[in-house]
Amino acid sequence: MATTTATITLASTDLLSDELSLTTSATLTGAGNATGITGTAGLARKTVAGGHAQYTLFDGNDYDADKAHKLYLKNLSTTATEYFLITVNAEDVGRLYAGDWALIPWSAHDADNDIKIDPSANDMTLEYMLFVD
Amino acid sequence: MATTATITLTSADIAGDPVNVSKTATCTKAGATTDLDQTTGLNRVHLRNATNKVLLAANAEGNDLAAKVYIINKSTDPSLYLTITINAQTVGKLYGGDWMFFPWSQTDTSANIEVAATNWTSSTGDIPVEYALFHEDTDFLTNA
Numbered sequence: 001m002a003t004t005t006a007t008i009t010l011a012s013t014d015l016l017s018d019e020l021s022l023t024t025s026a027t028l029t030g031a032g033n034a035t036g037i038t039g040t041a042g043l044a045r046k047t048v049a050g051g052h053a054q055y056t057l058f059d060g061n062d063y064d065a066d067k068a069h070k071l072y073l074k075n076l077s078t079t080a081t082e083y084f085l086i087t088v089n090a091e092d093v094g095r096l097y098a099g100d101w102a103l104i105p106w107s108a109h110d111a112d113n114d115i116k117i118d119p120s121a122n123d124m125t126l127e128y129m130l131f132v133d
Numbered sequence: 134m135a136t137t138a139t140i141t142l143t144s145a146d147i148a149g150d151p152v153n154v155s156k157t158a159t160c161t162k163a164g165a166t167t168d169l170d171q172t173t174g175l176n177r178v179h180l181r182n183a184t185n186k187v188l189l190a191a192n193a194e195g196n197d198l199a200a201k202v203y204i205i206n207k208s209t210d211p212s213l214y215l216t217i218t219i220n221a222q223t224v225g226k227l228y229g230g231d232w233m234f235f236p237w238s239q240t241d242t243s244a245n246i247e248v249a250a251t252n253w254t255s256s257t258g259d260i261p262v263e264y265a266l267f268h269e270d271t272d273f274l275t276n277a
Contacts, residue, residue, distance in 0.1 A: 002144055002146045002147035003144060003145070003146065003147075004142070004143070004144035004147050004152065005141075005142070005143050005144070006140065006141070006142050006232070007139075007140070007141040007142075007143075008138065008139065008140055008203070008232060008234055009137075009138070009139040009141075010136065010137070010138050010139075010203060010265070011136070011137050011139070012135060012136035012137070013135075014135070015135075015136050015168075015169075015170065015172060015267075016172070016174070020136065022175065022203075022265075024205060024232055026205075026230050026231050026232050027230070028231075029211055029228065029230075031214075031226065031228065032211065032212040032214070032228065033211055033212070034211045036147075037147070038147065039147075040144075040147050040148055040152070042148065043152070043154065066226070068225075068226060068228055068231070069225070070231075072140070072142060072154070074156055080161065080164055080165055080166050081164040081165075083163075083164075085238070086235075086236065088219070088222055088223075088224050089222050090222070091219050091220050091221075091222035091244070092219075092238055092240040092244065093219060093224065093235060093236065093237070093238070094200070094235060094236030094237045094238040095163065095197065095199060095236050095238045096236050097161065097163065097164070097199050097236070099158050099159065100158045100160075100199075100201075100236060101138070101140055101156050101158050101234075102233075102234060102235040102236060103140060103232070103233055103234055103235070104224060104225060104233055104235050105217065105224065105225030105226055105227050105228075105231060105233055106224070106225045107216075107223060107224075107225045107226045109223050113223065129142070129152075129154070131147070
C-alpha cells in the first residue's frame, strides 16, 4: 500500500469582499476502501504535433472499470489563447487553458470511456499523471 | 481579482522515486490573462438520493469559456461515493474525502454537471457535498 496525497488550495484576496482561503487534502485510495492506490503511469508529457487533431490519452479498455482512478492534467503552454479540450467519450468536459491544471476522478466505467485531448494549436504540450486503482 | 488554484501531489512510495508535484494556476478568462471575476461561492448540500441531481446547470452564455469547478465529497466513509456526470456521460466516482477541480466549458445547454449518491441508502446517512464555481459568465445567476 502506498500513501499518495492530493492537496488543493484555492485562494484570493480580492475576488470577494472577504478573503478566500480553502485548503483540503485527500489521500488517494481504492474504490470503496481505505487502501492507498498503488499504481501510477508516472508523470508524463505529450506534445501533439501537426494537425492538432484529437488524441486519445487513455483508453477505457486498458483499465479496470468502476474504479477510483485519478487523473492529473496540466497545459504547459504559456500562450493565453491556447487550450486543450478535454473529452470523456464524446462529451466535452472543458477547455484547459495555458497554465491551467485539473484533477479528475476517472471510473473507466466502460470501453467507450476514453480520455481524449484536443489541442487548439500545433505543438502544444500536456503534462499528465494517472493514479491507477 | 486574482484567484489561484494550487495542487500538490505527493507520495514517498507509489513509485521507486518520490512523487512531488506542485503547480499553481491563476484562474483567468478564456483566451486572456484577465482574472475570472464571478463565483457561486462555496456551497454545501446533503445528498440523500441515488438518482442524478443537477449540481450546476449549463448556461448558453457560458459556452466555451473558462469556468472552473471544485467539488468535494465530505463524507468520512470511504465507501460512499458520488457519481459525477456531464450530460449523462459518467466522468468518475468521487469517494469519501475525494475532491476534483476541472474546467467546464458548458459546450451546450445539456452539459449540466450532475451528481448522484449512487450507493446511498436510508441507513448510510447523507453524503455532504461542497462545491464552488469560478466563472466569467455574468448571466450565470443560480444553480439548479
